[in-house]
Amino acid sequence: MKIDRIILITIFISSSAFLLPGQVSIVNLLETQIGKLPNETADIFPSFYDRTEIDYRKKGFSVNATIEQYHTTFDGRGYLDLSQLAVGYKKKKWEFKLGNFYETLGRGLLLRSFEIPGALLEDIGFRSRNYFHRDVLGASAKYRSKKVSVQVLRADVLNNVLPPTFDRPERRTDLITAVQAKLKFLKSHEVGLTFLSLEQSGRGDQNFVSGSLRGSFFSGLDYYGEYAGNVDSDNFAIYSGLTGYKGSFSFSLEYKKYSDFVLGAGINEPPAGVKQQTYRVLNRSIHVSNPLNEEGYQIDLFYNFKNGTIINMNHSLAKNTFGGNSTTFRQFFFELQSSIGENIEYKGFLDYSQDPFKGESNRFSVGLYSDIGINENLRILPEFEYQSFERSQNGVYNFNALLGINIRSRFFYSILGEITNDPFIINEGKGTRIYLGNTVRYSPTYRHTFQLFFGERRGGPQCSAGVCYEILDFKGFEVRWIGKFRVR
Amino acid sequence: MKILRSLVLTVPVFFLYAAQAQVIDDFELENVDNEWVSLEELKGEQLTIIDFWATWCKPCTKAMPKLNEIYKEFKDDGLSMIGISCDGPRSIAKVPAVVNTLGIEYHILKDIDCEVMNTYQFQAFPTLIMLDSENEVIYVHEGFSTGDDREFKQVIEQRLK
Numbered sequence: 001m002k003i004d005r006i007i008l009i010t011i012f013i014s015s016s017a018f019l020l021p022g023q024v025s026i027v028n029l030l031e032t033q034i035g036k037l038p039n040e041t042a043d044i045f046p047s048f049y050d051r052t053e054i055d056y057r058k059k060g061f062s063v064n065a066t067i068e069q070y071h072t073t074f075d076g077r078g079y080l081d082l083s084q085l086a087v088g089y090k091k092k093k094w095e096f097k098l099g100n101f102y103e104t105l106g107r108g109l110l111l112r113s114f115e116i117p118g119a120l121l122e123d124i125g126f127r128s129r130n131y132f133h134r135d136v137l138g139a140s141a142k143y144r145s146k147k148v149s150v151q152v153l154r155a156d157v158l159n160n161v162l163p164p165t166f167d168r169p170e171r172r173t174d175l176i177t178a179v180q181a182k183l184k185f186l187k188s189h190e191v192g193l194t195f196l197s198l199e200q201s202g203r204g205d206q207n208f209v210s211g212s213l214r215g216s217f218f219s220g221l222d223y224y225g226e227y228a229g230n231v232d233s234d235n236f237a238i239y240s241g242l243t244g245y246k247g248s249f250s251f252s253l254e255y256k257k258y259s260d261f262v263l264g265a266g267i268n269e270p271p272a273g274v275k276q277q278t279y280r281v282l283n284r285s286i287h288v289s290n291p292l293n294e295e296g297y298q299i300d301l302f303y304n305f306k307n308g309t310i311i312n313m314n315h316s317l318a319k320n321t322f323g324g325n326s327t328t329f330r331q332f333f334f335e336l337q338s339s340i341g342e343n344i345e346y347k348g349f350l351d352y353s354q355d356p357f358k359g360e361s362n363r364f365s366v367g368l369y370s371d372i373g374i375n376e377n378l379r380i381l382p383e384f385e386y387q388s389f390e391r392s393q394n395g396v397y398n399f400n401a402l403l404g405i406n407i408r409s410r411f412f413y414s415i416l417g418e419i420t421n422d423p424f425i426i427n428e429g430k431g432t433r434i435y436l437g438n439t440v441r442y443s444p445t446y447r448h449t450f451q452l453f454f455g456e457r458r459g460g461p462q463c464s465a466g467v468c469y470e471i472l473d474f475k476g477f478e479v480r481w482i483g484k485f486r487v488r
Numbered sequence: 489m490k491i492l493r494s495l496v497l498t499v500p501v502f503f504l505y506a507a508q509a510q511v512i513d514d515f516e517l518e519n520v521d522n523e524w525v526s527l528e529e530l531k532g533e534q535l536t537i538i539d540f541w542a543t544w545c546k547p548c549t550k551a552m553p554k555l556n557e558i559y560k561e562f563k564d565d566g567l568s569m570i571g572i573s574c575d576g577p578r579s580i581a582k583v584p585a586v587v588n589t590l591g592i593e594y595h596i597l598k599d600i601d602c603e604v605m606n607t608y609q610f611q612a613f614p615t616l617i618m619l620d621s622e623n624e625v626i627y628v629h630e631g632f633s634t635g636d637d638r639e640f641k642q643v644i645e646q647r648l649k
Contacts (some may be wrong), residue, residue, distance in 0.1 A: 063641060102606070107580070117606075117613075188521065190522065206565050217522065220584075224581065243591075250588045271578050276544040300582060301584055302589040304591065373634060446628040466544070486510045
């Protein structure tokens, strides 16, 4: 029945291109793995994941459907699911949405939904793979003019930790009803007010309000402030920021204070107030904000020299208090990016952190990335990173080196080697663990991208687009294809 | 058998379709001065470049100074350029600071839910698209590596002839 429904919807939306004047876009992501995953007894574990997103639109009207499927040789982990279906209409100042869509209220203090393009989530407990996103399923109506905006929203929020092998009522336990209004005043200022009611299966209703103020004091100095609180208790969240620039100097300051402010199954995500790092060792070590109890700040400074050299200095602090015990995370980060002549670009970083929440002290990280042009088409990309810290009186280090070859952005090959003596990672009886992974990517046109990974990949925490999640270790072969098709 | 049936679904009608161009409908987003502006207001007479980027994306911030050079060279020839930041709540505060640090002169818009990029199913950061005067997508490029800007210039020169 489920499959029949999916087939019908696929054919309906696809054939709309021929029956109605409009455009259909289809994006397909297919990934298959043959290899070894943590806690699997089988040496060869084959799996197949596919996601097809079909979008039809004609002027302001749109229909969107997403079909996801995952299969392995193990029963109970696979599924075929119509994971998203949405209809939208937009005309001038009005916008209506029905079905699955993404919505963030304010800066995410009350609601944050997201889609991380291309990211797949596999939880070590459930062992099923699904697209990494958190959408809402319901209806929204929005009116917006240059001065005023009002939105009404009622929807179930996805708990994305649970894969589609779970039924919808289990994955969507949080029903929200929200009204948000914003008003611009004095040309460059805006006040916002949001009311949100949360109904959780079997846990009664909770009501929240938030108020925000943002704008510019003058050109080059912007501010933002938001307070959100539970109407029936003392739980609250405060987030504020100041951003400015003068000449070659720019800065961003943020302050946060969160007190018991996790809504439902985690439908909100207040800003972390910690720099999102893309360097491998730093990304893996990133401090994940805890809205249950956290207070802190972040200072981000940039300076641009006349020769194009850019320096970035960042300091963040986050204090967590649980049951009378406090831990304080501190990070000091410095980055420099510059070039030598026309063909060599480089960037380097230094980082020093204290992370008692993870039990890691004196965490020191350093890295150097370069991009060397050999000729007009060929570039070589060597990258090195080293990190050391103390945990339970043990000295731990992580080192990685990557050598990449890039040909006109069409072909990319890299070999990444990582070595660590982290006791949490290494196998029993061994002093170190080495990972060696190869990636080959080929994009003959924008419409098709093929990627092959072979070797061993280190898992652990990963943060992308401001959202952090866990990826699993993997050893074997992984093939990915992304194809895009359009019809008008 | 179940896998086979699913595979059949994975290869549905769309493989029959010929790949054709896409049109971007008008949209409105806030600029760095928190004013709502539309694509129609910002588009170029002949060519519009839209660059989807984020402050935390290293290839994005590497591409932007090169794009700015291109913008300065061709802005008087009917080219307009729009950078759409997809920074979420975590990093949106840094947008004006990064834009100033990189010395960007073209239009920068903020899309906290990354709605425009998701609507048209672009999947990578950065993604650069070029639109003709009818808003039809005539060129798409994902990612950025030094030297890609030469290709951008070649396409622009061909279109602005």
